[in-house]
Amino acid sequence: MDLFKKLHPTVLLIFFTAVLFLTMLTANPLFLVISFVCALLSNAFFQKPKRFLTSFVTIILMIILITITNPLFNRHGATVLFNIGRIAITKESLIKGFSVGLMLGAVILWFNVFNEVMTADKFYYLFGRVAPTITLVLTMGLRFIPLMVKQMRNIEEGQKGLGLLTQTSFLKKLKHYLRMFSILLTWSLEHALETADAMKSRGYGLKPRTSFSSFSFHRQDLGSLIYLLLFFSIVVSGEFLNIYAFSFFPNLSNFQFGIRELIGYLSFSLLGIFPLILVIKEALIWRYWMLKM
Numbered sequence: 001m002d003l004f005k006k007l008h009p010t011v012l013l014i015f016f017t018a019v020l021f022l023t024m025l026t027a028n029p030l031f032l033v034i035s036f037v038c039a040l041l042s043n044a045f046f047q048k049p050k051r052f053l054t055s056f057v058t059i060i061l062m063i064i065l066i067t068i069t070n071p072l073f074n075r076h077g078a079t080v081l082f083n084i085g086r087i088a089i090t091k092e093s094l095i096k097g098f099s100v101g102l103m104l105g106a107v108i109l110w111f112n113v114f115n116e117v118m119t120a121d122k123f124y125y126l127f128g129r130v131a132p133t134i135t136l137v138l139t140m141g142l143r144f145i146p147l148m149v150k151q152m153r154n155i156e157e158g159q160k161g162l163g164l165l166t167q168t169s170f171l172k173k174l175k176h177y178l179r180m181f182s183i184l185l186t187w188s189l190e191h192a193l194e195t196a197d198a199m200k201s202r203g204y205g206l207k208p209r210t211s212f213s214s215f216s217f218h219r220q221d222l223g224s225l226i227y228l229l230l231f232f233s234i235v236v237s238g239e240f241l242n243i244y245a246f247s248f249f250p251n252l253s254n255f256q257f258g259i260r261e262l263i264g265y266l267s268f269s270l271l272g273i274f275p276l277i278l279v280i281k282e283a284l285i286w287r288y289w290m291l292k293m
Helices: 009-025 028-047 049-073 091-116 122-128 130-161 170-201 218-240 259-272 273-292
Strands: 080-082 085-088
Touching: 009 028, 009 091, 009 122, 009 218, 009 259, 028 049, 028 091, 028 259, 028 273, 049 085, 049 091, 085 091, 130 170, 218 259, 218 273, 259 273
Parallel strands: none
Antiparallel strands: 080 085
């Protein structure tokens, strides 16, 4: 797990850009299934069990909802399964809705892993020199959201300790929650002013300005970069050659499993499970040294 997180930020950015680009580029359901499964397995390793379960249930419900509602708006397709009034529910529109749901679910899951791995210092390292002001605002905003959530919980616990959230009346509860929101807003403004004063006192924005970075490019980063670019180029080449072309309307295309298609599916799978490969590698190295002791 730490082995993947310790990769150079550039390598991590290339990985997430590659899997997200390919997930949103393709219409082939098999690619979407591969991306979704790889993202789901990565979430299982990089997220806490409770948070992972919540994300999984939410995304499954979203996929079911999109699958069910898509035929109500997309009435294309030649295979009619049944009718709801004057609306014909076709097999093609259902599968199209399922594919769209899979794509959105995979993208959300990959962004969950991105948020776990790409910390604020890595984000600032990548874009700080190109757009320092915008990057600083984004990183501070991303950091400020969890701080607000944590502070809100602290305020709520304090209010409960004072016995102010034990009222059963809806209006009284609403009044207390408005008070909590007012406290949070005051804290947010005060925290923002303190941050601005701290940055000013440390000379932020003065020229000439230097920056410190603890990230360096190692041999493992080079090997990971070659691995990612190799399989990414194979999949992209197949996409531009329409090897994995798939159409939903008016009839579903047949899946092709020739040598070229299998190479593409395998390459995308190896690209998607890259974080898991590093997790397994780390576990094997750890077990090896434990046995040596």
